Each structure stands twice: as structure tokens, then as C-alpha cells.
Amino acid sequence: MSISEFRFLAPELNLLGFALLVILIDLFVKQKKVLAGLSIAGLVVSAGFTVVMWGMPATDIFYRMLAIDNFALFFKLLLLAAAALIILASQDYVSKFDRFQGEYYALVLISAVGMMLLVAATDLIAIYVALELSGISLYVLATFLKDKKSTEAGLKYLLLGAVASAVLLYGMALVFGFTGRTCLMCIAEYVQGMPGAGLLSNPALLLGMVLLAAGFGFKIACFPFQMWVPDVYEGAPTPITAYLSVASKAAGFAVVLRVFFVALGSPEWISLNWGILFAVLSAITMTVGNVVAILQSNIKRMLGYSSIAQAGYLMVGLATIGMAIGNDALGQSGLLFFIMSYAVTNLGAFIAIIAISNKIKSDEIDDYTGMGKRAPLLALALTFCLISLIGLPPTAGLIAKIYIFSGAVQHGLLWLVIVAVINSCISAFYYLRVVKVMWTGEPASKVKVPSSWALRIALALCCLFVLLLGVIPGGFVGIAEAAARILGS
Numbered sequence: 001m002s003i004s005e006f007r008f009l010a011p012e013l014n015l016l017g018f019a020l021l022v023i024l025i026d027l028f029v030k031q032k033k034v035l036a037g038l039s040i041a042g043l044v045v046s047a048g049f050t051v052v053m054w055g056m057p058a059t060d061i062f063y064r065m066l067a068i069d070n071f072a073l074f075f076k077l078l079l080l081a082a083a084a085l086i087i088l089a090s091q092d093y094v095s096k097f098d099r100f101q102g103e104y105y106a107l108v109l110i111s112a113v114g115m116m117l118l119v120a121a122t123d124l125i126a127i128y129v130a131l132e133l134s135g136i137s138l139y140v141l142a143t144f145l146k147d148k149k150s151t152e153a154g155l156k157y158l159l160l161g162a163v164a165s166a167v168l169l170y171g172m173a174l175v176f177g178f179t180g181r182t183c184l185m186c187i188a189e190y191v192q193g194m195p196g197a198g199l200l201s202n203p204a205l206l207l208g209m210v211l212l213a214a215g216f217g218f219k220i221a222c223f224p225f226q227m228w229v230p231d232v233y234e235g236a237p238t239p240i241t242a243y244l245s246v247a248s249k250a251a252g253f254a255v256v257l258r259v260f261f262v263a264l265g266s267p268e269w270i271s272l273n274w275g276i277l278f279a280v281l282s283a284i285t286m287t288v289g290n291v292v293a294i295l296q297s298n299i300k301r302m303l304g305y306s307s308i309a310q311a312g313y314l315m316v317g318l319a320t321i322g323m324a325i326g327n328d329a330l331g332q333s334g335l336l337f338f339i340m341s342y343a344v345t346n347l348g349a350f351i352a353i354i355a356i357s358n359k360i361k362s363d364e365i366d367d368y369t370g371m372g373k374r375a376p377l378l379a380l381a382l383t384f385c386l387i388s389l390i391g392l393p394p395t396a397g398l399i400a401k402i403y404i405f406s407g408a409v410q411h412g413l414l415w416l417v418i419v420a421v422i423n424s425c426i427s428a429f430y431y432l433r434v435v436k437v438m439w440t441g442e443p444a445s446k447v448k449v450p451s452s453w454a455l456r457i458a459l460a461l462c463c464l465f466v467l468l469l470g471v472i473p474g475g476f477v478g479i480a481e482a483a484a485r486i487l488g489s
Contacts, residue, residue, distance in 0.1 A: 005061040005062060008053070008059070008061050008066075008068045009061075009066075010046075010049040011046040011047075011049040011050045011076060011080075011116060012046075012113050012116050012117060014042065014045050014046045014049060015042055015043065015046045015080075015109050015112060015113050015116070016109075016110070016113050017042075018038065018039065018041070018042025018043075018045075018046075018109060019042070019105075019106045019109035019110050019113070020106075021038065021042075022035050022038055022039055022042075022102055022105050022106045022109065023102055023103070023106045025038060025102070026101070026102025026103075026106075027102075032094070032098070032101040032102070033091070035101055035102050035105050036087055036088075036090070036091060036094075036101075036105060036454075038105075039087050039105040039108070039109060040084055040087055040088070042109060043080050043083055043084045043087070043109070043112075044084070046076075046080055047077060047080045047081070047084075050073050050076045050077050050080065051077070053068060053073055054070060054073050055070070055482075056068065058070070060122060062126075063183075064122060064123065064183045064185060064186075065121065065122065065123040065125070065126040065183075066117070066120045066121060066122060066123075066126060067120055067121075067122045067258075068120065070482050070483045070485065071119075071254075071258070071483050071484065072119050072120035072254075073483070074336060074479065074480070074482075074483035075116075075119035075250060075251065075254045075483075076116045076119060076120070078247075078250055078339070078340065078343055079112055079115050079116055079119070079247050079250065079251065080112065080116075081343075082243065082246050082247040082250070082343060082347060083108055083109065083112045083243070083247065085347050085351070085458045085461065085462065086108060086239050086240075086242060086243045086247075086347075087105060087108060088454040088455065088457060088458035089239055089242070089347075089350075089351040089354050089454070089455050089458045089459070090104070090239040090354075091452045091454040091455060092354060092355055092358050092451055092452050092454075092455050093237060093238060093239055093354055093358060096145060096237065097144050097145065097146070097237075100144065104141070104144060107137045107140055107141050108137075108141070108243070110133070110137045111133075111134045111137035111138050111141065111243075111247075112134075112247070113133065113134075114130050114131070114132075114133030114134030114135070114137060115130070115134045115247060115248070115250075115251035117129075117130035117133065118130035118131055118134060118251050118254070118255050119251055119254040119255065119258075121255065121258075122183065122184045122185065122258065122262070123182050123183050123184065124172045124175065124176065124182040124184075125182050127172075127255055127259070128165075128168070128169060128172065131165070131168070131219070131255075132165065134248070134251065135161055135165070138157070138240075138243075138244060138248060139154055139157055139158045139161060140154070141236070141237070141240045141243075142154040142157050142232055142235070142236040142237075142240060142244075143155075143236075144236075144237050144240065145235075145236075145237055149234060149235035150235045150236060150237070151235075152231065152235055153231055153232045153233075153234065153235025153236045154232075154235075154236075156228055156231050156232060157228055157232045157236075160218065160227070160228045161218065161228075163218075164214070164215050164217075164218030164219070164225065165215070167211050167214050167215045167218075168211065168212065168214070168215020168216065168218075169215075170211050171207075171208045171209070171210070171211025171212040171213075171214070171215055172208075172212070173208075174204055174205075174207055174208030174211065175187060175205070175208040175209075175212070175263075177204065178202070178204040178205050178208060179191065184258065184259060184262045184263040185262065185263075187263040187264075188262060188263050188264070188265065188266070191205070191263070191264065191266075191267070191270065192266055192267060209264060209270075209273075209274060210277075212259065212260075213256075213274070213277060213278075213281075216252060216255065216256045216259070217281070219248065219249075219251070219252030219255075219256075220249055220252035220253055220256065220311050220314070220315075221249065221307060221308050221311050222281055222282075222285045222308070222311045222312065222315060223281060223284045223285040223288050223289075223308070223312075224284075226285070226288070226289070226308045226311075229304045229305070229307060229308055230296075230301045230304040230305060232244070232304075233245070233300050233301060233303065233304035233307070234298055234300045234301050234304065234363070238300065238350060238353060238354045238357060238358075238363075239350075239354060241300055241303075241304075241350060242346065242347055242350030242351065242354075245303070245304075245307045245346050245350065246342070246343045246346050246347055247343075249307070249310075249311065249314075249339075249342075250339050250343060253314055253318070253335070253339060256318065257318065257321070257332070257335065260274055260318070260321075260322070261321060261332075271322050271323075271324075272322065272323060273322075274322050275318075275319050275320075275321070275322020275323040275324075276319075276322070276323070277322075278315050278318040278319040278322055279315075279316075279319035279322075279323070279413060279416050281312075281315060282312045282313075282315035282316050282318070282319055282416060282420075283312070283416055283419045283420075284312075285308060285309070285311055285312035285315060286308075286309045286311075286312025286313055286419070286420060286423045287312070287419070287423060288308065288309075289305045289306065289307070289308030289309030289310075289311070289312060290305070290306075290309045290423045290426045290427045290430075291426065292305045293305035293306050293309065293427070293430045294426070294429055294430050296365075296430070297364055297365055297366065298363050298364060298365070299353060299357075299363050299364070299365050299368070299434065300353070300363050302365065302430060302434075303346070303349065303350070303353075306389060306427070306430075306431075307346070309423065309427060310342055310346070310389070312420075312423070313338065313401065313404065313420055313423075314335065314338055314339065314342070314404075316404055316405065316408050316413070316416055316417070316420055317332075317334055317335030317338060317404045317407070317408075318335065319408065319413060319416060320334070320335075320404070320407045320408045320410075320411050320413060321335070323411045323412060323413060324411050332484035333403075333477065333480040333481040333483075333484040334400075334403040334404040334406075334407045334480075335404060335484075336480040336483050336484055337399075337400055337403050337404075337473070337476065337477055337480040338400040338401075338403065338404045340396075340400075340469070340476060340479075340480065341388070341396035341397060341399065341400035341466075341469050342397075342400065344396065344462050344465040344466050344469065345385050345388040345389055345395070345396055345397060345462070345466050346385070346389070347458075347462050348381060348382075348384070348385040348388075348459060348462030348463055348466060349382055349385040349386060349389065351381075351455060351458050351459045351462060352378050352379075352381045352382035352385065352459060353382065354455065355375070355378050355449060355451040355455055355459075356368065356371060356375060356378055356382075356449055359375075359447075359449040359450065360444075360449075365433070365434055365437055366437065367444070368434065368437050368438050369437050369438070369440075369441040369442070369443060369444065370438070370440075370441050370442050370443025370444070371437075371438040371443065371449070372438045372439040373442075373443050373446075374443045374445070374446070374447065374448060374449050375448065375449035378449060378451065378459075379438045379439065381459050381462075381463050382434070382438070383435050383438065383439070384463055384466060384467075385462070385463070385466060386431040386432070386434060386435060387431070387435075388466050388470070389427070389431055390424060390427055390428045390431050390432075391424050393470065394467065394470045394471050395466050395467070395469075395470040396465070396466045396467075396468075396469030396470045396473075397466075397470070398470060399469060399470055399473045400469070401420075401424065403477070405417045405420060405421075408420075
């Protein structure tokens, strides 16, 4: 290890420095909007450092604990964009915790640092440390409203997160005990050379793999580890709910893909086994998420179960990669494109909800009645994002589903695609119910729904990218392919 390797951590170190600066400046300024501007500046500078490194030859730093490659840089840019949009959208919300705005912005930045390290980690120890750094920040952010629901959300998130962390650590310990290595590439070398032609002849590796899937399953909110989602999504501040649904999920899928593809991607019998595992979990996850979402009357809980269902769709990509013999460009890039599309779509939906719910003081779907008359632009933006979540044209959701499902069909997962299509039809019921409520019926009040310029900019950017990804996806597909190429596609 050399000092020069620290230059590759410029995005993370810069963002950490800005987080500390926000806490320091908070002691001296009364105009708290300065803190938001400072946070955005830190994210923009970090994004600049990240863009400069795009296209560089892949390299490993700190004794192969972190990777600097397009795959990591892709997710870093996505996480930075999500954090920036959340801070912009929070300007209509931060009055709810006026005394703690500095801590709020700093924790968002620190959690982003943890997730940026997580997507670059190529060592089990580094993965665990980065996971805890991001997780602890998010546990605190979930309790920021300090009311009964928020406190309950934070406590459930903390306790279940601690259990998942212990399960993950046990899985890592088993893999380390079996291979004698923590470096993902070193584990791969050992596994490729070991005797035996099945997981049943290697029970320690089998159990380790299952526990790793369980631990990461909490992070991506897949069945049966999704029980924390509805309560945490409902009780947490709405901007943090949006942040959890996008940034945390994206980072979770990034680390799952790197661990299972790099460390356990070969020989073929291992890859096929975890591919089947993720295929079964995918079918159950999307079905549970969509069916239970129908019963919800609270829009945040509904989108919480929707997020579970979307995790199921994303796992179709993981299953495709596992079932592919050798490298599969379509499966890997399809998964990355879906994550990109889901991120801008879900952020757009939640940003519109922040503006509406902040005015009507309710998250109940029935209270959105007639919102098309009170706030036509907000209602239109929310409608557009919900249509994208269903997967209808001309939105990003349609292209993402076509992309990821076509890869699954090519690798013998037609049954899973059929399940996913049926679930997409089910999801249309509860998404379009919100649309129907907003555009029909008389509103309870004629008062307009105001929103700040910052929130409107964030919402406009999300809707613009939902449209661009759906109408002219070629350039974004190219970015996804370049990011996936480092995994061997």
C-alpha cells in the first residue's frame, strides 16, 4: 500500500470533509439553507472526482480491499445523484426538525460515503465495515422526526438490521473458515480449484452462501427479510424513506452482484445453484410485495411494499447472471439499467409525495382525492412516475423491464418472466388506484399546494430522466454496459 492510493478515494474523502464542514458551519450560521447548499456543493465536487476516474483501467487498492472500476464508479455517481436530489427535496420538509438540520445533512453525506465504499469493496472485511458505516447513519436518520412512529421505525430498523448484520457476519466467517481468505478474488481462486462437484459435498460453503444471501437480503428488502420495510417507510421522514428505497437498495444490489459474481461465479455448478436460489426468491418477493400492496391505505406503506416487489424484479437480473454459463453482458447491464431507471422513478414519486403530504398533513391515499385540481403539476409528475413503476410506455420502467426480462428468457427463466409479467399486471391495480383518486372526485379544499424551487427542480430532473430513459435509452444502455464490462461481460 502506498500513500498515492489515497487519490483514488478522492470522492469519499471529499464528501466526508464536507460532512464535517457542515457540522462545523452549523454552529455559526442561523440561515440553515447555507448547509443545504454546502452539502450539494460537496456532492457535486465528489461527482466531479468520480467522473474524472471513469474509463480508467481497473485497479485494486489497499491490498485488494477496494476496486476502482467502472462498476463502482457507476454506482457512486448514482448514489451521489440520489443524495443530491434528496437534499433538494428536503427543503420543504426540514422545518419538521429545524434544530437538527446540520446533523441531518451531515448524516446523509456520511451514509453516502459508506455506500460508496460498499459498492467498491472487494474484501469481506471492507464490505462489512462499509455496510455498518452506512447502516448506522440510516438508523439515526429514520428516527429524525422523534415522534412515536419515527422512533418505532428507527428501533425496528436498528434491531432487525443488527440481526441481519450478525447473520451476514456468520456467513462471512464460514466462507473465510472454508477458504482461508477474505479477498473476493482470492476466494474465487480457491473455489475454482477445490474438489467436488456440488454444494452438498461442501456444506460449509453452502451454509456460508445461504447466510450471505440472507444478510444481504435484508439490505435489498427481499422475502423473507422484508418485514422491516412497511413500518420503517411509514415512520421515517419521507425524504429518508425515498433515500432508503433507492440508495440503500442500489448499494445492496451492487455488493450482492460483486460478491456472488466475483467470488462465487465459477465453477458453473456454484453459479447455477445461487442463480436458482435468487430465481425462487425473486418470484416469491415480487408476489408478496404486490399482493400486500393492494391492501394498503397509506401511500408510504404502499410504496414500501412496491419497493419489495421492485426488488423481486431486480432479482430476475441476479438470477439471470447466475443461470448464464460464463459471462452474460445482457443480464449484468440489464440489471444496472433497471437500477438506474428504478432510482429516478421512485425518487420522482416520493418527491411529489413530499410536497403533497407536507401540505395536507396526511399520507392516506384517500386524502389525495382531487389533487389533480389543487396541484396539477405535482399530480401529473406522480402519475407519470407511477406509470413508469408499472412499466408502461413511454417511460423508463417499460424499457428496463424489457431489457431485464429478455435476458432472463434467453437463459431458461421463461417461467420467472411469466410470474413477473403477471405481477406487473397486479401492480397496475394499486398504482392506478392512486391515479384515479387524484384525478377524480372533488378535493377537500381548493387551496393550492405550494412547493419550493429546490423541490420542483429535483422533481423535474427525475421526470426528465424517466422520459429520456424511456424514449432514447441508447446512451444510458451504453453506460450500463460499460459499467458491467468490468465484471467480465
